Amino acid sequence: MSLQLDFPAVLERWPNFLAGAALTLELAAFATVFGALFGTLAAIGRGSRSSLIAGACKVYVEAIRNTPLLVQIFLVYFGLASLGLKFSAFIVAVAALTINVGAYTAEIMRAGFEAIPRGQIEAAEGLALSRLQIYWHIILLPAIERVYPALTSQFVLLMLASSVCSQISAEELTAVANYIQSDTYRAFETYIIVAVLYVILSLVMRAGFWGLGLVLFPRRRRLGTPL
DSSP states (O other): OOOOOOHHHHHTTHHHHHHHHHHHHHHHHHHHHHHHHHHHHHHHHHTOSOHHHHHHHHHHHHHHHTSOHHHHHHHHHHHHHHTTOOOOHHHHHHHHHHHHHHHHHHHHHHHHHHTSOHHHHHHHHHTTOOHHHIIIIIIIHHHHHHHHHHHHHHHHHHHHHGGGGGGGTOOSHHHHHHHHHHHHSOHHHHHHHHHHHHHHHHHHHHHHHHHHHHHHOHHHHHHTOOO
């Protein structure tokens, strides 16, 4: 029995593949921005002097990191519906991905905060910098710079994990592939193309984050430090 591949029959659906890839990037972009903000706030909350705030942030991080993403998506999707709140699959997917990546971002950012030497903060206080200036210039930006490679890797993984959003009918790349293979009966060829597209999307995101790192952290560029 010989394997006969028919890629032309699948590649005829290239507009559908491109639309799915575009939606995948859109999901990843929104979830990355909101997740980065949410995760940074959660990391700050974990270091709060209030035991209530610190405890709530810890519970959130541990609950998300120890449950599957698919279960989290279903909880958001069906939970909102049970409350009578109807949103599109795209909005639900962004919300679930944001909650998920926010927990991982919180732990990464917490490591960055803890890596800031206490002496730098005391020196800034000695220079009479305001609390806002100290937090922005001495704590937050240096912390992001230290963990930037880990953050970008996490966001790329988020894009790849968005494939499970096909389970709630979000029209991203994997969902499009499911429709195409069921219509053409060419599952193997379809998923080979999808795998290649995911590799391309990953490279595009990594290139984008590399360029962003050059803008945000020009000192690394001068020193030749990898981003």
